[in-house]
Amino acid sequence: xxxxxxxxxxxxxxxxxxxxxxxxxxxxxxxxxxxxxxxxxxxxxxxxxxxxxxxxxxxxxxxxxxxxxxxxxxxxxxxxxxxxxxxxxxxxxxxxxxxxxxxxxxxxxxxxxxxxxxxxxxxxxxxxxxxxxxxxxxxxxxxxxxxxxxxxxxxxxxxxxxxxxxxxxxxxxxxxxxxxxxxxxxxxxxxxxxxxxxxxxxxxxxxxxxxxxxxxxxxxxxxxxxxxxxxxxxxxxxxxxxxxxxxxxxxxxxxxxxxxxxxxxxxxxxxxxxxxxxxxxxxxxxxxxxxxxxxxxxxxxxxxxxxxxxxxxxxxxxxxxxxxxxxxxxxxxxxxxxxxxxxxxxxxxxxxxxxxxxxxxxxxxxxxxxxxxxxxxxxxxxxxxxxxxxxxxxxxxxxxxxxxxxxxxxxxxxxx
Numbered sequence: 001x002x003x004x005x006x007x008x009x010x011x012x013x014x015x016x017x018x019x020x021x022x023x024x025x026x027x028x029x030x031x032x033x034x035x036x037x038x039x040x041x042x043x044x045x046x047x048x049x050x051x052x053x054x055x056x057x058x059x060x061x062x063x064x065x066x067x068x069x070x071x072x073x074x075x076x077x078x079x080x081x082x083x084x085x086x087x088x089x090x091x092x093x094x095x096x097x098x099x100x101x102x103x104x105x106x107x108x109x110x111x112x113x114x115x116x117x118x119x120x121x122x123x124x125x126x127x128x129x130x131x132x133x134x135x136x137x138x139x140x141x142x143x144x145x146x147x148x149x150x151x152x153x154x155x156x157x158x159x160x161x162x163x164x165x166x167x168x169x170x171x172x173x174x175x176x177x178x179x180x181x182x183x184x185x186x187x188x189x190x191x192x193x194x195x196x197x198x199x200x201x202x203x204x205x206x207x208x209x210x211x212x213x214x215x216x217x218x219x220x221x222x223x224x225x226x227x228x229x230x231x232x233x234x235x236x237x238x239x240x241x242x243x244x245x246x247x248x249x250x251x252x253x254x255x256x257x258x259x260x261x262x263x264x265x266x267x268x269x270x271x272x273x274x275x276x277x278x279x280x281x282x283x284x285x286x287x288x289x290x291x292x293x294x295x296x297x298x299x300x301x302x303x304x305x306x307x308x309x310x311x312x313x314x315x316x317x318x319x320x321x322x323x324x325x326x327x328x329x330x331x332x333x334x335x336x337x338x339x340x341x342x343x344x345x346x347x348x349x350x351x352x353x354x355x356x357x358x359x360x361x362x363x364x365x366x367x368x369x370x371x372x373x374x375x376x377x378x379x380x381x382x383x384x385x386x387x388x389x390x391x392x393x394x395x396x397x398x399x400x401x402x403x404x405x406x407x408x409x410x411x412x413x414x415x416x
Contacts, residue, residue, distance in 0.1 A: 003177045005261040006250050007413070009087025009243030011079040011187075012355050015236050015342045018055025019082055023352075024359045027367040028387045032220035032341045034234050041195045046202040049210075049219045050193045051236030051343030068131055069144060070109035071191035075239035075348070076141035077148065080185055084149060087243035088255060089183075100153035100181040101146045102172040103241075104164035104188040106347025106403065109136030111194050141189050141239075153181040159347070161403030162307075164188050165240060166350025169411050170264035172244050182249040188351035189239035198235060204274065208232035208310065223344075224371035225308035225337035226315050226379045233309040236343030240351030242358070259358045260414040262296060262396060265289025269406030276314050276402055280321035286408040287325040287398065294396065294412045298326040301333055301412070302395040303366045305357045307402045308337035309344050318400065319379040334366040334388050335381045341370055350401035354411060357399040361415045364390040 010020045015033025017023030026033070033051045042048050057074035058066050060081075066074055080103075084090060112135040116128050134140060139157035146155040154175060158167040165188020172186035192198075201207045208231050210222045223234040250257055267289065269282035276283070291298060304322065308315050323330045338356050345352055360366050366388045375383060390397075394415055401409045 003179070004247035005173050005176045005244050006247050007242050007258040007261060007358050008245050008250050008255045009083040009089070010258065010355050010358060011081065011083030011086060011241040012239065012352055013053060013055060013057065013075050013078045014238040014352055015051035015054055020355060027338055027341060027356055028365055030341065030368045030370045030386070032370060034219045034223060034343050036219055045195065045198055047198055047207045049222055049234060051234060052193060053237050070112040070135040070140060072105055072109055072189045073135070073141045073144050075191060075237065076103055076189040077144055079187060079239040079241040080145045080148060083185065083241040083243050089243065092253065094183060096150045096152040098153055098182040099149060099151045100155065100175050100184040101142045101151045102156040102158070102168040102175065102184055102186040103142035103145055104158045104168035104347050105138050105141055106159065106161045106164045106190055107192050107197065108138035109140055110192055110197060112136040114194060114196055145185055149185060151185070160407035161405055162344065162346050162349055163401040163403035163407035163409045164347035164350065165352070166354060166399060166401035166409040166411055167266060168351065169242060169354055170266055170409055173261050173264055176244060176246050183243065183245045185241060186244055187239060187241035188348040190346040190348040191237050192346055193235055193237050201235060206232055208234055221371050223310050223340050225310045225340050225369055226376050226383055227372050228374045228376050230310040230312060230315065232311055233339065234343035236345045238345050238352060239348050240355045242354060257416045259361045259416050262412045262414045263290045263293030264409065264411045265293065267408045269408065271406055274404050276317045278313060278317055280317040280324065282406060283318065283321040283400065283402055283408045284324040286410040287321060290410040290412045291325065296396055299329050300396045301326060301398050302390050303360055303397040304333055304335045305353045305360070305397065305399045306335055306337045307400045309339055314402070316376065316378050319381055322381060331380060331382055333382060334390065335383045336366050337369045338367055350399065350409065354399050357397045357413055360390065361395070361397050361413055364392065366390055
């Protein structure tokens with residue numbers, strides 16, 4: 001565990017931007033990507049609002065290539081291509097046996113699966129795509145990225161619901177620290193804005209009822225983490241990718257280093273399939289494990305990109321976690337929920353938010369949480385409602401992700 005792991009490349013495609021630069025600009029300036037759906041099927045949905053991707057992958061990928069990929073893999077490829085180029089690795093000769101991929105998805109190729117099932121019912125089995133299985137399998141995004149970069153070390157796909165993207169980063173750290181790889185392309189992707197997932201989330205009362213679209217309200221004001229009026233999350237889509245390297249490998253090739261990955265913690269609640277432990281005990285253990293692995297004091301944490309999805313119970317539980325793990329310092333930390341602008345990307349959320357966390361350290365700016373008009377008195381945190389400067393010097397930032405099934409992941413990044 002002696003190898004230091006650093007971030008050398010970033011890539012994303014999100015509801016607020018088609019790349020890292022546009023996404024970061026939108027986040028810092030508090031611009032939301034949530035809007036009304038224009039799909040014909042949305043008319044019958046109980047929820048008509050979502051965080052659609054800002055730039056369609058067809059504008060980036062070759063048309064033939066895009067047609068052979070599920071939408072989740074398209075997002076993953078767009079983000080991975082940007083991160084790979086950003087890391088300066090496009091024309092670099094790497095030892096491919098020391099190059100890995102760890103790309104997560106919470107649901108996988110759900111669009112391909114359901115569209116092909118519709119085809120089966122309407123047109124018969126001979127019209128089902130012969131590419132359906134390699135498109136819908138959860139490890140398709142990781143496999144497609146591995147083909148793009150030529151990775152021959154482990155190609156891994158964590159599937160832990162909404163904690164998946166952050167968990168992929170945690171596993172990638174281990175691959176490098178254990179000496180199994182020098183470079184790992186890591187992140188998460190999700191493309192679940194489809195009638196069935198949206199109806200299912202709505203019927204289980206997970207999505208904001210405000211997102212029904214009744215009354216023609218402002219869709220950008222629906223996702224409101226920690227606000228007393230919050231009533232559920234807004235579904236988003238997209239991907240985030242980081243290129244992680246051992247520090248010695250990055251320095252040897254003269255790579256630019258955005259941040260250091262200091263530590264990660266993975267735990268489970270064993271409480272409920274959908275609801276978090278109301279006291280946040282599982283998440284607290286994940287944060288404490290990350291702090292121990294990072295070997296830093298809680299006082300080093302200057303910023304938290306919180307999971308905070310805008311659900312009544314989850315937002316309170318995370319506040320309890322931060323107080324339990326950071327102690328008196330919890331109220332000194334600048335906390336943000338970028339889901340207020342992007343919606344909830346499920347398996348892609350932790351990865352997109354990792355990109356935002358690294359950018360916050362790199363630029364020394366914490367993006368705001370929008371729509372926080374009346375902060376819940378049960379959440380005693382310093383939540384940024386406008387972009388805030390982070391202190392100079394050696395600081396760290398925490399990225400939290402929690403998912404159905406009781407999955408908890410915390411990753412700590414350090415300034416470079």
